[in-house]
Amino acid sequence: MSKPRQAFKRFKAAAASLVLLGAALGLAGQAKAAATIVINNTNAAGVGFNDPAPAAPIGGNPGVTLGEQRLFAFTYAANIWGATLTSSIPIIINASMTPLTCTATSAVLGSAGATSTFANFPGAPFTGTRYSYALANKLSGTYLGTLNAGQITANFNSNLGLNANCLPGRTWYLGLDNIHGTDIDFLAVLLHEMGHGLGFQTFTSGTSGAFSGGLPSIWDRFLFGTVVGKTWADMTAAERVASAVSRDGLVWIGPLVNAAIPSVLKFGLASATFSGSPARELNNVTVRVGEADFGPSLGTSPISGDVMPVPEQTVGAGQGCEPFNAVNANAVNGKIAFMTLGGCTTAIKTKNAQNAGATAVLIGDTVAENGVQPIPIGGWDPSVTIPTVRLFLSDADKVRAALVNRSRSRSGLQVVLGRNGGARYAGADAQGRALMFAPNPFVGGSSVSHFDRTMFRNQLMEPSISNDLTSSLIPPEDLSFRLMQDIGW
Numbered sequence: 001m002s003k004p005r006q007a008f009k010r011f012k013a014a015a016a017s018l019v020l021l022g023a024a025l026g027l028a029g030q031a032k033a034a035a036t037i038v039i040n041n042t043n044a045a046g047v048g049f050n051d052p053a054p055a056a057p058i059g060g061n062p063g064v065t066l067g068e069q070r071l072f073a074f075t076y077a078a079n080i081w082g083a084t085l086t087s088s089i090p091i092i093i094n095a096s097m098t099p100l101t102c103t104a105t106s107a108v109l110g111s112a113g114a115t116s117t118f119a120n121f122p123g124a125p126f127t128g129t130r131y132s133y134a135l136a137n138k139l140s141g142t143y144l145g146t147l148n149a150g151q152i153t154a155n156f157n158s159n160l161g162l163n164a165n166c167l168p169g170r171t172w173y174l175g176l177d178n179i180h181g182t183d184i185d186f187l188a189v190l191l192h193e194m195g196h197g198l199g200f201q202t203f204t205s206g207t208s209g210a211f212s213g214g215l216p217s218i219w220d221r222f223l224f225g226t227v228v229g230k231t232w233a234d235m236t237a238a239e240r241v242a243s244a245v246s247r248d249g250l251v252w253i254g255p256l257v258n259a260a261i262p263s264v265l266k267f268g269l270a271s272a273t274f275s276g277s278p279a280r281e282l283n284n285v286t287v288r289v290g291e292a293d294f295g296p297s298l299g300t301s302p303i304s305g306d307v308m309p310v311p312e313q314t315v316g317a318g319q320g321c322e323p324f325n326a327v328n329a330n331a332v333n334g335k336i337a338f339m340t341l342g343g344c345t346t347a348i349k350t351k352n353a354q355n356a357g358a359t360a361v362l363i364g365d366t367v368a369e370n371g372v373q374p375i376p377i378g379g380w381d382p383s384v385t386i387p388t389v390r391l392f393l394s395d396a397d398k399v400r401a402a403l404v405n406r407s408r409s410r411s412g413l414q415v416v417l418g419r420n421g422g423a424r425y426a427g428a429d430a431q432g433r434a435l436m437f438a439p440n441p442f443v444g445g446s447s448v449s450h451f452d453r454t455m456f457r458n459q460l461m462e463p464s465i466s467n468d469l470t471s472s473l474i475p476p477e478d479l480s481f482r483l484m485q486d487i488g489w
């Protein structure tokens, strides 16, 4: 069974010009493999990767100070990428940990990007195309730009675990075994951010459609808009802007990613199949649902039960936004709770339903949506252990009508939640191409440069970090390296 997911990761797009951070190369950590990754610790003494606070070794991380453990995890992550990639030119990462935005419920975990891009260098597979610094070095076989300049900048949030107002009760998990419980797996975040820095990003603006310096990114040659039937490299700026918010209309056409999809992603979209309904239009009907970023994903074992509504308790408070009273708790205990979006976060509704004994939650949308399936539900609460799914407004209206006649503890409307929707892989289009993240409205720092959130099994390079990630970059767990190979790694 998959574990809860967190949803608050961002990365920073690369600077278009060369940026040098930290003049002296302190070779704090070095990983030698198929590619050598050098970590240039740019933190000052006493902070970030140099934090002297004592720490007990954990999960295979032998460091005895906070800074040592952080740096050991960084080096470990660099080793994983280094063992997977091939390059004759060392990859230099300028790395730091500084206080980043953080509140009680959300945080910027980290950001990373290439420090520069190069085009038309000797050995470039495509002319007139921008490549991230480290990839351009690999392809040219020479050190482009200033010798030993950092090719990637990566920064991580040092507030986590040290600031009472930053995700209270949570901290970075610095072990290397993915056993992070409700803490945040630093290793997964490191691997994700390094992925961006290595080239998992476009340098083209998704909001203006403008190419960086007038040239498309290598990313744009594999990014395909199904509405106009063109790659980003071939589109007009206006077409790129529309494509960036086209939801199900943005796919990856790199052959290695798409060849690997059957071995990585589960077949079938998240779905709800209803039965027992007095309303014929809902009986024995399977509809597509959108999964939540928190709580478990729908796996291959279906969850079934009687559906019970949760009437609002205090007028205006929103359905499920308060701890359930005795009537509501009795109604949903052992059942699947049905609530309408709004009034509070969906994570709060689900937690209240879970506390009352519900086994899953159906959330009815409040606005009509187009698309292959309802959009995922955002949010974060690692203590949620039951799945939550969103219904299209039209389906939610049918459920609401079917629940009008019911007893206090039984509705007769049954639902099975599983993966029976559509003849396609979860996170791919009908042609088996990987869906890219293209929500509407555009999400700065996330849109276009990630895989879509609907991918399952969950992927390292989705915009929200999932709790069930492994440290693998390759099939059958992960598509990240296949995408890197598509762009030239």
Ligand SMILES: [Zn+2]
Residues within 6 Å of the ligand: 009, 010, 011, 192, 196, 450, 462, 463
């Ligand atoms: Zn990211």
